[in-house]
Amino acid sequence: MFNPFKRRTFLQAVVAVAATTTFGCSDDETSATPDGSPYFPQSLASGDPRPDSVVLWVRVEDTARAGQDLPLRLEVSTTEDFSSLVLDKKDLTALAAHDHAVKVKVTGLSSRTTYYYRFSYEQDGQKNTTRIGRTRTAPAAGDDVPVKFAFASCQDFIGRYYNAWQRLLQLDQDLDFIVFLGDYVYETTGDTSFQSADGGRTVRFSEPQAALAQGTGVTAFLAANSLSNYRDLYKTVRTDRQLQAVHERYPFIITWDDHEFSDDCWKDVATYEDGKRDETQLERKHNAEQAFLEFIPLDTAQSAEGVVNVDNEPRFPNTRIYRDFEYGRHLKLLVTDYRSYRPDHLIPEDAYPGAVALDATLLGAALAGQPDAVKQVFQADTFAYVNIDDAAYAQHKQVLQGAYLSQAKAAGLTDAEAAQKVGLWVKGPVALFYVNQVFKAAGFAALQIAAADKPRGLAYAHMGKSALFNIQGSRYVVVKDTFDLFAAVKYQLSAGASEDVFGPDQQAWFNQTLASATNTWKMVVSSTSLSALIWDLRAKSDIYDPTLRQRFYFSVDQWDGFPTKKKVMLNTLKAQGVSNALFLSGDIHASFASVEEGVPTLTAPGITSGSIKELAGLALLGAGYAPGAPVYGYAVTNMEKTLKDSNAGLRFADADSHGFVVVEVKADETLATFHLIPAAEVAKDYSKRDPSELEAKFASHTFRVKNSDIQPA
Structure with missing residues (x-):
């Protein structure tokens, strides 16, 4: 007589079959959880794709085994069902000393090939797996293929939502990689000078007593200081499902800017005190670097196959995250480091105005x-x-x-x-x-x-x-003509040291790599913008204060702060015959396309960070200028027009939108498309709405880069 399954036995069988189908493998000894296991709260990611290798990343978390090293398995396949494994590495260990974050360099891969990967963690006989990640290797040197990628920057988490990343996923474009230009995290927990307040999007430190207390009263906030503080930033930001999905979909090439360590920093020096006290913070700098290297899928030490030992990656003052990538015949990508070696801002924050x-x-x-x-x-x-x-x-x-x-x-x-x-x-x-x-x-x-x-x-x-x-007149809102004169004298007297942005080793690499590159396009990734951001108010007769009727740089924390070096660098490229150079930059939270000293440059908006128009408005209000004041109108309300009128090379400006830029590299031209959403939308979470609502908020603007110029396409 037929003996039917009991209900419990029947359900167990169904789960077992489903798990086996999901994994597409023959691990009969263990059952498995669905994709997206809670043991992997930050999902997974890939980065630094080369023709034969890629770096894969994951972090596992098991509160029941806190403080213990945890075993991991990595599978890599050419098929999404993992039926064609090219790697099955069962001996990985997620070290407690690295917060159980692991980077694995996978080598011996085929060029311009899509690979699928996943990590799994076994606990009490249960196999727990990540979602499936997808990555792609670079084309081989000399391959005559187009290249398509996106670049973006500045993704402040607090009170803001990653609608821009959601839109990129909606587009589902066939990208080779994504370049992220810095400010992947922000080191502060709620600096009211630029961060929003939203209880649903906050960062809380597990060890607040180890952080740096800043501000007082209602303006008080904490800044990351200890290693656990910096780790908390990455762990929190990477819980965002939109960001996770982008990492699961595309490999990233990432550099840092200031907020991975400290706002407007240089070397290992912070600027919170604006010159009141020395803010050299070597231990804090090392903590910031440690967390970055643990959580970002890159390989600074050019490791061999296997686990990238973060402890072997160089630290300040010997940091090296600058590196270059070859993408077939048409693209050489140079990723620079603007923060680690640069000197102080030319005008000290504590400078006596009368000196x-x-x-x-x-x-x-x-x-x-x-x-x-x-x-x-x-x-x-x-x-x-x-x-x-x-x-x-x-x-x-x-x-x-x-x-x-x-x-x-x-x-x-x-x-x-x-x-x-x-x-x-x-x-x-x-x-x-x-x-x-x-x-x-x-x-x-x-x-x-x-x-x-x-x-x-x-x-x-x-x-x-x-x-x-004060930051006014030192890092922001500096009189251009007198500053340029002062900078040129200091540059000459110091033999260039006053504006030595790259440092000698990076400069030598930069020069040699550009000079030897035979690729059609030589693209330079800079975390900060090269577009000259000038307010020319000299002829504004309705501004009655004569001290305001001058030309101002908005920010000299950018390349505008090193005007002599910028001019020398760009003119040297032309003099050496480096053709089809293009700079890709970010940090300033605005979209720009410009030609500087005959060299095209594109600046991406922030993913979420407060727009330049928003920040300039707050600064002028703080200085006592009402929205109806003429200077407010020129510098904020009509900022785009003022910037265009003040910089003949500026082809496009949007100072109040978020988004990203998609770049298509071809043999005879490069197309760059800005995908932009108004800044007012950043506080709205579109992830649970009809996709058409978000699509309707975005606008796109495409430009053609050709013959050292940028024009609308």
């Missing part, structure tokens, strides 16, 4: 060969200065020191710190343009010094520095 940066001798030498009209400008009383250390100015110096000490202590410096700073800055040549204003404001108008017969020089105040310990 003369170029005295009469240096200024005269800098102006030699300039038209008489330019020389005449610097003969105005505005540029007069005196040596405040002269005995005749003893009382003047005392008043200036007193005013400085008062301002420094109001900014939060201790008595000892303020005394050290005043001794450093209030001395020597000082600009009358600035100090006479101090005398008047302090109630000592009678001490004002006449400019007649005084030497002329260039002070920090002439470059836009108006206050102590």
Whole structure:
């Protein structure tokens, strides 16, 4: 007589059959969970694709075995059902010392081939598997094939949603890879100066006591400091399903910018204090690098096959994440590192506005060969200065020191710190343009010094520095013409060291790689934008403050901050006959297409990070300019027009959208398509809505790069 299955036995059989079908393999000894096991909360990813290799990444998490190393298995196949395995590596170990994150370099692969991969973790006889990842190797050197990729940057997580990544997935384009230009994570938990507040999209540190406390009261936030803090950033960001899906779909080529360590950083130095105190933070820098190398699928040490030992990857000051990729006959991709070796911003944040940066001798030498009209400008009383250390100015110096000490202590410096700073800055040549204003404001108008017969020089105040310990006039909103002059003198006096962005080793690699590349296109990945972002307000008669009727750089944390180096680099490319060079950049949270010194450059918008228009608006409101003020209109409301009018090479500007750029590399031209969504949509989660709603919010703009120019396609 037929004995039917009991219900429990029947369900167990169904599960077993389903699991075997899913895996497409003969592991009869264990059952398996569905794809997307909870043991893999960050899913998986691939990166650094080359013709014969790729780096695969995963992180496993088992709270029941916290602190223990965990066994893993990796399978790689040419078919999605894993019936044609090219690798079955069963001896992987996810080390607790690396937060159970693993990078595996798979070699011996075929060029321009799609591979499928998955990781699995066995626990109590149960086989738990990741979702299936897909990756693609690069074409072989010399292959005459087109290349298609996307590039993007800046994906602040807090209070924002990855609608741009969702749109890229909707398009389902056949991309070879994705370039991510930096700011993959943001080191802060809710800096109100630029981050939104949304309880549904926050970062919480597992060890908040180890973080850096910043701000006070309602503006208080934490900045990552310890290794666990930085790991928490990546773990949180990679829980986003849209980001996970993009990583599962495409290999990434990634560099870092500042927020992977600290906002507007240089080398191992942070800038939160704006010059009030030394912020050299070597241990913090190493923690940031450790987490980046653990969680990003790249291979900085050019490892052999197998697990990439993160402990062997070089750290600051010997960091090396710059590298290049060959994509057939038509593309050489150079991925540069803008942050690890660059010097400080040329104008110190703690610069005393009245301090003369170029005295009469240096200024005269800098102006030699300039038209008489330019020389005449610097003969105005505005540029007069005196040596405040002269005995005749003893009382003047005392008043200036007193005013400085008062301002420094109001900014939060201790008595000892303020005394050290005043001794450093209030001395020597000082600009009358600035100090006479101090005398008047302090109630000592009678001490004002006449400019007649005084030497002329260039002070920090002439470059836009108006206050102590401030980003205005140091990192942002700098007077272009005086800054360019100052930068050129410093560049010459330091033999280029003042603007040595790349450092000697990276510079040598950069020069040699470009000079030897025979590919049709030589594309340079730079985390920061090369497009000149200038506000030319000289002819704006409705702006009544004459100090505002000048040309300003919006940000000198970008390449605009190293104008001499930028010009030398771009002109050297032309002089050496490097054809079809194209720069790909990000960081500034806006979309630009421009030709700089005859070299095309494209700048991607942020995936989510506050747009440049939004940030500029907040800055001007903070400076006391209402939205109806003329300067607000030129610099914010009509920013795109102002930028285009101020930079003849600017072909396209969108200062208030998020998105990404898709690039199609061909033998005779490159097409670049900006896919953009208004910034106002970033706080809305489209992942649970009808896909057509998101599609309707996006607009696209395509440009053709050809013959060292960019034009609408």
